[in-house]
Amino acid sequence: MESKIVGGGNDTVLLDEIAESLAGAKVRDLLQSVPSDQQALAGEVAYERRRLANPSSVVYGLMYDAYAYSGLCHALIPQAEAGFDQLHIIFTNQLIGTWDPADRRYHARTVLCGSPSIISISGLVEAPARSPEYYFALRGAEAIGLGKESKLELADSFADDCLSYDDQRMTEVVKGYAMQAIAYRLSGDAFCSDPKCRLFNAHWQRELLKAQLGEGPDFCSEHEGFFQRLSKEGVS
Ligand SMILES: [Zn+2]
Known part of the structure; x- marks a missing residue:
């Protein structure tokens, strides 16, 4: 998926373009594949723009289509650094997901290798599954109607x-x-x-x-x- 990020030497334009590309790559529904021409919603672009303008804001776990995210990161690599002799690795707090056509849903990934490679810190926490006992306890807690916090607390006590x-x-x-x-x-x-x-x-x-x-x-x-x-x- 190609991203059109040029910036034209203007940081404000660059941030606007990145914000728009991020919003276009966002997974809004785990059960819907993100189309390559997904239209960014104005509210989502504004949210991404605020996040980019404030690097100290820490947000975890938004999910982006991994290939669209990789495409926009690739567009940010200067031509002179895009050769085979250079390796770029992006570390992100956000989730990257790939669409699985077999079960028709997104799955969070820990790493997407390519140019650049992307390592998702949230993905390392969320993507690999916990013990079967954890999910069994979670379903049990749901069945007896526990609130979100108590439910997770109970399930965590069964996690390895x-x-x-x-x-x-x-x-x-x-x-x-x-x-x-x-x-x-x-x-x-x-x-x-x-x-x-x-x-x-x-x-x-x-x-x-x-x-x-x-x-x-x-x-x-x-x-x-x-x-x-x-x-x-x-x-x-
Ligand atoms: Zn080995």
Whole structure:
């Protein structure tokens, strides 16, 4: 999805264009695929504009179509830095989601590899599933009509270990996802099938924590060798 962001050297115009592109990439309904020509609503553009103008405002968890979001970030990379010898990684507090035509809904993603690669901090918390007991407790709490706060409190007591916002382990976890973006750029493949390797594509919180923070070496022997060779021989 191409984004038309030019700015023309004018920061106000640039912010307006980014705000409009963000609003156009926003997932308004998890059950509706965002069309490539989604019209940005004036209120949404104004909201994005306020958010951009105030970098200290911390908002988590808005969802954007991952490819549209990637397209608008790509449009912001200067031509001279867009070559294969440069790697750009965007870290965002917002959710990025990809549309699954099989079950016709958006799914939050932890990382989208490309140019640039995007790592979603909210996605690391929200995308990999928690334990089955958590969802069982959540449904039970819903069935007995508990309020939102009590419901989440009860379900949390059944959750196994999982990442949370402002988790002290987040920085270490993000390093592994940055390595996935690097592996993708260098080999065309971000992920590894070994659940102990930091390139493992975790679908459950417990898998994510084991791959990123578990005992033992960071990478499986294949990827350890791959990164070792690179550090000795460089990128060819
Ligand atoms: Zn591996």
